[in-house]
Amino acid sequence: MKCRRCGEVAVIDLPRHNAAFCKPCFLEYFARQVQQAISKFRMFARHHRVMVAVSGGKDSLALWHWLASHGQPTVGLYIDLGIAEYSRVSRERCEAFAQRMGLQLEVVDVRQETGFSTPALAARVRRTTCSVCGLVKRYFTNRTARRLQVAAVATGHNLDDEASTLLGNVLHWQMGYLARQHPVLPAADGLVRRVKPLFTLTERETLAYCLLQGIDFLEEECPHARGATSILYKELLNRLELISPGTKHQFLLGFLRRARPSFSQAEPPPELGACRECGEPSTAEVCAYCRMLSGARRADDAFATKENKGGIT
């Protein structure tokens, strides 16, 4: 297998581009994809400081590595969800990466902030850990981004993530989500701008970037993600991609170009005010995070009261 650009021995084949690349040419391909996404969708300017939300996995560390080594001013944000061993190891990877690269990393510890780990919060409010995790991450990401006054928050969502989210939104015709799914969510009423510079690159390509750049990322998925429908959607899309390379890209880009405008017109974005309790943006008087947290605290108090009365059965 030879590199399509220079004829050297290739290290990766990309059927969807009918191409194979050697290491330098793959890194150039990768750079072009990221640069095009940033400039075409006007994600941020070269002098803007960007906060990169990192999990310790391949996508977010590839993104941070690429931005930092291309001169973009960045700060990392790691949210410690308190998911036992998984959080301990992923935090370690992020801290080691930041130290090796000489980059600033902010850490928010959910246990310190709320008094509970994410699974404990979920158990108290009787929701799935994944749904509480999403809420907590959105909340602390925005709050930290405002505090640090960054121009945008960048996340490592790749083409597989975006295509599988789109498939889920389409299978259930989630009209509001379809109206808003986009590589750029503009800033609005206290919400910091959010961007996804890797959205045209596949999982396999961000993995190759990490391997070629010697980035020490965490391979394990979060234990709570096992059996998630998003994983099934990715499998189904991979089967389609195998038979018809380019399917994921066409599905996502066709949506952005042709279908999304009709959805956005039909579903205007909700109006946001400031939460009465914490001041963060919210569609309700008290934001979902504050309601969830006070729910968890009430559940804990009820438990303690019952215990004091010897009433637990």
Next chain:
Amino acid sequence: MKCRRCGEVAVIDLPRHNAAFCKPCFLEYFARQVQQAISKFRMFARHHRVMVAVSGGKDSLALWHWLASHGQPTVGLYIDLGIAEYSRVSRERCEAFAQRMGLQLEVVDVRQETGFSTPALAARVRRTTCSVCGLVKRYFTNRTARRLQVAAVATGHNLDDEASTLLGNVLHWQMGYLARQHPVLPAADGLVRRVKPLFTLTERETLAYCLLQGIDFLEEECPHARGATSILYKELLNRLELISPGTKHQFLLGFLRRARPSFSQAEPPPELGACRECGEPSTAEVCAYCRMLSGARRADDAFATKENKGGIT
């Protein structure tokens, strides 16, 4: 396994309805689904004569059987595509069914009409047999329906067909098809009304109907359909259905209720005139069928001329 309605021994389970039924209760369930589709979508009235497009397969014969045995005035239409053994056997099944039930069957023979079998037409105009077959069937169905002055053409499309078509339309964001995909296509400018009374019933349910009613249908798929993407889409949807029963139904019905209105607004239906050659409805001066047929004849003439000159290499 017991029938949910009467407690007798069940013959089929329907996970998506969290139910199992004995033979009489399944037939009642089936009837309710068809009746609801017909009345809710105002497909046709009880006194209307309906043309049922039959292929000899389970879906179209189940539909014709159900309509005829519920007192609907019907006429069958079989289009003999000239696909060797497959067409011979499927025609036989339709003729035998019509005779047994004492129903009128119209037969259109593509070879008699055009001078070519469908695969021969496809080879001459360098298109796939499936695309020419679709064109030929739409053309002769409409022409025959106009000649017989029926109120509507009913086809046996089931939930699996409709959901897999929808998945294909969504994966490629075919905006025009998405705007028009519906269990009823109203009559317009020479196009006869088209309806799909089985669109809420699965393949497995129309199969059960045929088995329970002793309908002798053709089990083989058309040999040209092998490896078709529609079959892959059905497989993928079946995997989703297995994990989350009701997925196909929600996907299709959610589309009709929530998403389709936005598409229809963005994509108004094309204007139709009458074909200069044959008078059938067309968006162009000469319809796609007449253009295809004259293309096939030109290819044949060119072949004959070359042969006469001894110029074939």
